[in-house]
Amino acid sequence: xxxxxxxxxxxxxxxxxxxxxxxxxxxxxxxxxxxxxxxxxxxxxxxxxxxxxxxxxxxxxxxxxxxxxxxxxxxxxxxxxxxxxxxxxxxxxxxxxxxxxxxxxxxxxxxxxxxxxxxxxxxxxxxxxxxxxxxxxxxxxxxxxxxxxxxxxxxxxxxxxxxxxxxxxxxxxxxxxxxxxxxxx
Numbered sequence: 656x657x658x659x660x661x662x663x664x665x666x667x668x669x670x671x672x673x674x675x676x677x678x679x680x681x682x683x684x685x686x687x688x689x690x691x692x693x694x695x696x697x698x699x700x701x702x703x704x705x706x707x708x709x710x711x712x713x714x715x716x717x718x719x720x721x722x723x724x725x726x727x728x729x730x731x732x733x734x735x736x737x738x739x740x741x742x743x744x745x746x747x748x749x750x751x752x753x754x755x756x757x758x759x760x761x762x763x764x765x766x767x768x769x770x771x772x773x774x775x776x777x778x779x780x781x782x783x784x785x786x787x788x789x790x791x792x793x794x795x796x797x798x799x800x801x802x803x804x805x806x807x808x809x810x811x812x813x814x815x816x817x818x819x820x821x822x823x824x825x826x827x828x829x830x831x832x833x834x835x836x837x838x839x840x
Contacts, residue, residue: 656830657752657797658683658732660810661817663825667729669722677765679834684732687722691715692737702784704736707743715744728817735788749794750813756782803832 662668662683669685691714696705719729731741741747754762759782760775789796795813802810807826814821 656680656799656802656834657750657810657813658730660802660826660829661728661730661750661814661819663829664814664819664822665727666817666819667719667724667727668732669719669724669729677762680829680831682732683730685719685722687718688715688731689733691718692733696737696740699734699736700781702736702781704738704788705740707740711740712744728819735785735792738788738792748817749792750817751789751792751794751796753789753796753798753809754800756786802826802830 658668659680668683670687671684672682672686674681692699695708695711695714699705735751738747738749756779760779764778795816796809797813798806798809801808807821807823810826811821
């Protein structure tokens, strides 16, 4: 939802995973960039943060250009475990998305995002590690429960951090509480 809201404000996301019955507005996650990340760091799901690699910046730029990027702000939706690689090659503006960890776990399982591991306890550890890494940053956080409830203040702070002026009408038109399947228990 957060990446989709940035896309609604003109941020380029590239070719993304199509909508799914549990996520009918889409995922806003660049499939070409996801392939680059998975190929370069195949064991990311073991819980080890990335290390910078030679040629990563060049490959990212080539990938987004091949995917139709023509300039302006762009985003990559990813785990915090990839941040060290991005820090070494770019000057990124991070935005953290805050959701209940149990809701993240259920969502990832239902949409097939964590199918590489069948061990639920291990998957929960990876999610906890992701949240712990977010806690170490000074990046603004977007609280999705609040967005669904109509409070857009955390989104506005994150957009301002990224140099984007939030259009509340675009946000209201995009956020659909009926699509919210994983509220905090």
